[in-house]
Amino acid sequence: MTTSAVSQQLSRLEREVGQRLLERQGRGIRLTDVGDLLAEHAGRLLQQVEHIETDLADHRGAVSGTLSVAAFATAARGLVPPVLHTLREQYPNLSARLVELEPVESIAQLRHGDIDIAVVQDWPEEPLTVPDGILSAPVLEDVLDVALPDQHPFSAQATVTLDELRGEDWVGWPSDEICHGWLEKTLRRSGIERRIRHTASEHSTQLALVAAGLGAAIIPRLGRGPTPEGVRFVPLLPTPRRRVFALWRNSSTNRPACRAALRALQEAAQQCAIKPSGRP
Numbered sequence: 336m337t338t339s340a341v342s343q344q345l346s347r348l349e350r351e352v353g354q355r356l357l358e359r360q361g362r363g364i365r366l367t368d369v370g371d372l373l374a375e376h377a378g379r380l381l382q383q384v385e386h387i388e389t390d391l392a393d394h395r396g397a398v399s400g401t402l403s404v405a406a407f408a409t410a411a412r413g414l415v416p417p418v419l420h421t422l423r424e425q426y427p428n429l430s431a432r433l434v435e436l437e438p439v440e441s442i443a444q445l446r447h448g449d450i451d452i453a454v455v456q457d458w459p460e461e462p463l464t465v466p467d468g469i470l471s472a473p474v475l476e477d478v479l480d481v482a483l484p485d486q487h488p489f490s491a492q493a494t495v496t497l498d499e500l501r502g503e504d505w506v507g508w509p510s511d512e513i514c515h516g517w518l519e520k521t522l523r524r525s526g527i528e529r530r531i532r533h534t535a536s537e538h539s540t541q542l543a544l545v546a547a548g549l550g551a552a553i554i555p556r557l558g559r560g561p562t563p564e565g566v567r568f569v570p571l572l573p574t575p576r577r578r579v580f581a582l583w584r585n586s587s588t589n590r591p592a593c594r595a596a597l598r599a600l601q602e603a604a605q606q607c608a609i610k611p612s613g614r615p
Contacts, residue, residue, distance in 0.1 A: 399426070399592065418599040421602070452597070497525040505552065506549065
């Protein structure tokens with residue numbers, strides 16, 4: 336919507352309510368107390384509408400309509416595609432789509448009703464905060480290994496510890512991604528200088544930097560492709576593990592499409608082959 340269209344709608348809403356909903360604050364605007372009150376009621380009304388739609392769909396029993404699934408990058412690559420394939424094959428009247436989002440953004444869009452299911456990640460030592468009205472179910476536990484240049488002194492070992500890698504440069508994720516914070520805190524807890532020299536969102540780019548001898552990287556097994564030339568994966572001790580789980584609104588629990596997608600996620604997780612070495 337254009338700015339003028341939004342302004343017209345808000346002016347119309349203020350006339351219907353008979354009270355001011357917005358007021359200026361510096362160069363911007365903010366909700367008045369009445370605006371906050373109306374927004375709070377509107378949120379409950381929208382939840383009630385979803386409850387009604389869900390109950391009607393449940394009564395009909397048909398898996399149909401539209402379904403939006405958000406997932407972080409490696410889950411979007413290594414877990415969700417077979418889920419969407421299953422839904423398309425089993426439920427031709429359901430139109431499902433995937434959008435790749437970081438967990439925090441997924442939760443925000445889930446709360447606003449922009450997506451229906453979010454596949455997110457966290458770590459046991461750093462649990463993700465799940466807001467009220469959002470339910471969760473575990474999907475799988477993913478292990479991470481260290482990627483080293485194949486000429487590295489520790490590349491042929493059966494296992495390696497972070498303490499042994501104390502002097503390494505690291506290849507990590509951009510600072511706006513949840514995995515970046517995890518890597519920094521993991522190195523800090525181990526008393527290791529956080530020498531993250533290079534960052535890249537794509538694991539293929541990270542591994543290319545490792546193959547060039549520019550550092551080490553900690554890479555999850557989920558969604559991992561064949562090991563590129565010049566790289567060796569070595570299991571870390573203690574083993575880093577992240578939790579992958581699904582989130583959905585409580586108001587959509589009984590929706591047949593939501594239940595079908597959650598079942599498909601659990602089945603895909605059971606079939607997900609996460610190879611320790613990442614080799615083909």
